Amino acid sequence: MMIDFLNAIVALSNFVLIPAIAYGSQLALGALGVTLVYGVLRFSNFAHGDTMAFGTMTVILFTWWFQSMGISIHPLPTALLALPFGIAVTALLLLGTDRVVYRFYRKQKAQPVIYLIVSLGVMFILNGLVRFIIGPGDQRFADGERFIMKARDFKAMTGLKEGLAIKTSQSITLVTAIIVVIALFWFLNRTRTGKSMRAFSDNEDLALLSGINPERVVIYTWLIVAALATIAGTLYGLDKSFKPFTYFQLLLPIFAAAIVGGLGSPLGAIAGGFVIAFSEVMITYAWKKVLTYLMPDSLDPSGLVQLIATEYKFAISFVILVIVLLFRPTGLFRGKAL
Amino acid sequence: MIRVENLHKQFGGFRAVDGATLEIASGSITGLIGPNGAGKTTLFNVIAGVHSPSGGKVTLDGEDITGLPPHELFHKGVLRTFQIAHEYGSMSCRENLMMVPADQSGETLWNTWFGRKRIADEERALRAKADEVLEFLTIEHLADHKAGQVSGGQKKLLELGRTMMVDAKIVFLDEVGAGVNRTLLNTIGDAIIRLNKERGYTFVVIEHDMDFIGRLCDPVICMAEGKVLAEGTLSEIKANEQVIEAYLGTGLKNKQKEEA
Ligand SMILES: Nc1ncnc2c1ncn2[C@@H]1O[C@H](COP(=O)(O)OP(=O)(O)O)[C@@H](O)[C@H]1O
Ligand SMILES: [Mg+2]
Numbered sequence: 001m002m003i004d005f006l007n008a009i010v011a012l013s014n015f016v017l018i019p020a021i022a023y024g025s026q027l028a029l030g031a032l033g034v035t036l037v038y039g040v041l042r043f044s045n046f047a048h049g050d051t052m053a054f055g056t057m058t059v060i061l062f063t064w065w066f067q068s069m070g071i072s073i074h075p076l077p078t079a080l081l082a083l084p085f086g087i088a089v090t091a092l093l094l095l096g097t098d099r100v101v102y103r104f105y106r107k108q109k110a111q112p113v114i115y116l117i118v119s120l121g122v123m124f125i126l127n128g129l130v131r132f133i134i135g136p137g138d139q140r141f142a143d144g145e146r147f148i149m150k151a152r153d154f155k156a157m158t159g160l161k162e163g164l165a166i167k168t169s170q171s172i173t174l175v176t177a178i179i180v181v182i183a184l185f186w187f188l189n190r191t192r193t194g195k196s197m198r199a200f201s202d203n204e205d206l207a208l209l210s211g212i213n214p215e216r217v218v219i220y221t222w223l224i225v226a227a228l229a230t231i232a233g234t235l236y237g238l239d240k241s242f243k244p245f246t247y248f249q250l251l252l253p254i255f256a257a258a259i260v261g262g263l264g265s266p267l268g269a270i271a272g273g274f275v276i277a278f279s280e281v282m283i284t285y286a287w288k289k290v291l292t293y294l295m296p297d298s299l300d301p302s303g304l305v306q307l308i309a310t311e312y313k314f315a316i317s318f319v320i321l322v323i324v325l326l327f328r329p330t331g332l333f334r335g336k337a338l
Numbered sequence: 339m340i341r342v343e344n345l346h347k348q349f350g351g352f353r354a355v356d357g358a359t360l361e362i363a364s365g366s367i368t369g370l371i372g373p374n375g376a377g378k379t380t381l382f383n384v385i386a387g388v389h390s391p392s393g394g395k396v397t398l399d400g401e402d403i404t405g406l407p408p409h410e411l412f413h414k415g416v417l418r419t420f421q422i423a424h425e426y427g428s429m430s431c432r433e434n435l436m437m438v439p440a441d442q443s444g445e446t447l448w449n450t451w452f453g454r455k456r457i458a459d460e461e462r463a464l465r466a467k468a469d470e471v472l473e474f475l476t477i478e479h480l481a482d483h484k485a486g487q488v489s490g491g492q493k494k495l496l497e498l499g500r501t502m503m504v505d506a507k508i509v510f511l512d513e514v515g516a517g518v519n520r521t522l523l524n525t526i527g528d529a530i531i532r533l534n535k536e537r538g539y540t541f542v543v544i545e546h547d548m549d550f551i552g553r554l555c556d557p558v559i560c561m562a563e564g565k566v567l568a569e570g571t572l573s574e575i576k577a578n579e580q581v582i583e584a585y586l587g588t589g590l591k592n593k594q595k596e597e598a
Contacts, residue, residue: 192457199426199437206424210438210500211412226503 003160010162010295014151015289020274020281022239025177028273031233031257032184032266033225039264039338041102041223043115048229049222049251050126053244054093055133055230059086059143067143075145077168079234086234091226097122106218123248130244137243142169169238180231181270181300184224188266188338193220197327201264201338219275249314253280253285256317260324262331264338269333280316283307339364340385340416340508340540345394346484347377347384355392356564362508364399367541367553370547371586377564378544379421382510386418387411392453397444398507413533415507419500421516421544423493427486429494431477434485436461436469438503471499474523474532479517491518498529501539508540509533515547521545550571560584 041106062082072078151163188194198216200207257276261268287305339360347355355377363410364369383389387408396404472478473493501509515523533539545551560567560575562584
């Protein structure tokens with residue numbers, strides 16, 4: 001009986017908790033980027049998914065280059081070494097886009113809906129650019145040790161029937177996400193630049209009249225967004241794989257996370273990321289195994305006990321989004337200003 | 339000295355400021371009065387760079403500052419407050435004041451990481467200054483309160499406090515007294531006079547309370563329908579035929595509107 005319970009917990013951790021924590025961290029980092037753009041520049045950046053794809057692509061290219069030169073940081077994936085370079089290139093891309101595209105509309109004080117359409121255009125361009133450079137196919141770039149703990153070792157160690165596997169990419173995701181979030185909050189709350197970003201986001205008119213240079217705030221915002229997008233994309237790619245179309249699809253859960261948490265609220269973006277990730281994983285998980293351990297034999301489920309097939313997982317973000325907005329239109333954390 | 343020459347501002351076809359010409363002498367506390375909708379706030383907004391003018395020219399000590407963006411005007415010492423108080427709601431009153439002086443060392447990424455000591459020194463000085471300003475305004479007890487949660491009148495004081503964080507040349511105050519009780523209004527009045535005397539600030543004050551205007555301002559400028567009607571001492575203004583008519587005129591118009 002006790003053993004059954006332990007097995008159930010291990011199975012739950014292995015198939016639900018650990019994957020959802022990793023996925024949630026990736027969504028949270030993605031949603032932070034969306035929420036920063038919304039908080040400071042006041043528009044919904046539909047190009048964010050493809051910015052993540054572009055960032056990841058540059059990281060992959062640098063990774064391949066390092067690999068070809070025999071540079072590695074085994075047992076960690078080479079991609080971590082390539083990350084700063086990917087961020088730098090992505091930052092240049094975003095600053096360039098801002099210079100060429102967004103600044104024009106900022107000068108005109110364009111409506112948010114116009115920005116939104118413009119960001120759709122940027123999205124298509126980035127989308128094409130990424131496919132042109134690296135191709136539309138699947139790319140695997142994870143090297144180094146694949147597992148921190150293998151299911152087989154866990155079974156041998158504990159004698160349980162169920163195994164617990166922890167992938168390196170999952171732990172790297174969690175650790176990186178924690179470091180990034182701490183650094184971001186420190187930056188926003190403790191540094192002068194971060195405070196001027198918050199001030200600008202809170203009350204643009206007042207910020208301008210206190211001598212805060214809006215162009216500078218915008219530049220810093222894009223720099224941070226580049227870092228967040230590249231890190232989120234790379235972590236996701238390490239954990240799953242890199243395919244441009246998947247990143248475009250990620251836009252939905254990421255926006256759902258940002259909106260559920262409250263657009264413009266960094267804390268909300270993080271909470272939203274985990275809400276969406278856990279719902280998605282739990283609703284598409286086949287609970288048969290866990291229930292079999294927990295229920296008396298006579299009540300063992302016959303079907304898979306899967307609420308929704310994995311193919312429909314994107315619908316889940318959408319449903320949660322609608323439910324939250326119905327009951328709390330401002331999102332969990334009352335967004336708007338950083 | 340600020341000179342405004344033949345300034346125009348149109349919203350669509352509507353002329354909110356319609357050829358205003360006026361001069362603000364350095365060291366003065368100039369009152370700006372006029373019925374609602376006269377274009378006073380719009381005039382401020384155009385001078386302060388919030389709106390670009392449809393025509394005309396603004397000069398500061400002979401330098402053309404027409405249409406400069408607000409943050410550049412700020413660096414030239416041209417500051418303003420808002421008719422409806424603005425604040426950073428999620429920051430404390432002290433932090434609100436500490437946001438003001440721009441171009442602090444902490445604003446470059448380099449210093450954020452490598453100039454910690456310089457930033458710390460600067461912040462300490464800034465904090466002391468903010469506390470000094472809060473005390474001057476008799477709201478030192480609000481230092482750690484969230485600015486979004488203090489009263490409307492206290493927010494107005496905070497607006498004034500913001501202008502004290504730097505060495506301003508000229509400060510435009512838009513309806514400092516609106517929604518402020520008598521005692522607080524007197525505190526604001528005292529602060530304005532002291533700043534004018536001790537630090538040489540020039541003020542332009544929009545206010546509907548004539549006692550307040552009378553106590554502080556000389557000269558007083560009266561606007562109506564986007565134009566400057568008259569300039570002089572308050573008693574001269576009060577005796578001016580055109581001014582009386584302008585105030586009466588809107589009175590009549592409002593009555594007609596109510597009846598319609
Ligand atoms: N942004 C704007 N868009 C359109 N009309 C405006 C705008 N700002 C002010 N106005 C109009 O300009 C006129 C003058 O307004 P305002 O300058 O606020 O007057 P005052 O401050 O003297 O009461 C009003 O009729 C107002 O409706
Ligand atoms: Mg007004």
